[in-house]
Amino acid sequence: MAQDQIPGIDPAARPSGTGCVECSAGDGPGWWFHLRRCAACGHIGCCDSSPGQHATMHARHEGHPFLTSFEPGEDWFWDAENEQLVAGPALAPPTSHPLEQPTPGPEGRVPADWQRQLH
Template identity: 75%
Template sequence: MTGEPIPGIDPAAVPSGDGCAECLAGGGWWFHLRRCAACGHIGCCDSSPAQHATKHARQAGHPFLVSFEPGEEWFWNLDTGEYYEGPPLAPPTAHPVTQPTPGPAGRVPADWQSQLH
């Protein structure tokens, strides 16, 4: 990586919170979390029932999502369908390790595995 700015990635954008913004507002739950590399929006992954991260990225025209899971560091380019190398992003880079996966606590149905995409 050359250190040149990458269109669609803002290293200074901070995460919007610890969980999927739409799921938290609407009473939903998620399997894994993704962060928009352009604006920091936290949404649920494509395996989650609502798939908010990709919906946000497509509606906003933001091409890169990154994992918001502890221990994972990758960028995904929605336009090309490929993993990508990107710059370090503003912290935090993952949800708190005390937060359960799937989450949030108290909202995950007993049959959650049958509801994954």
């Protein structure tokens, strides 16, 4: 099976935005450490080190097991179901949040003690 035909990965799915959907909507503390992209639908959520842990929640709730980094310069896939790195195809751009977007983010919403709040 070709990489672009992996069940659960849609290479054409575009990212839902530039930040965590749930944090941006007010679910949780409203900030994230790193971002992850659902390889099935493009949902952008925050990583498991972030207080909200929305990316893995989305994967489990929606049955979309494959996540990829949405950080500049990172190119990997994570199988949240089997908890292992996997190979995956190139996805529709953009493949990361904008370079000018700070990490952690979003700008102006990250608390001064953010490092103590990481998981």
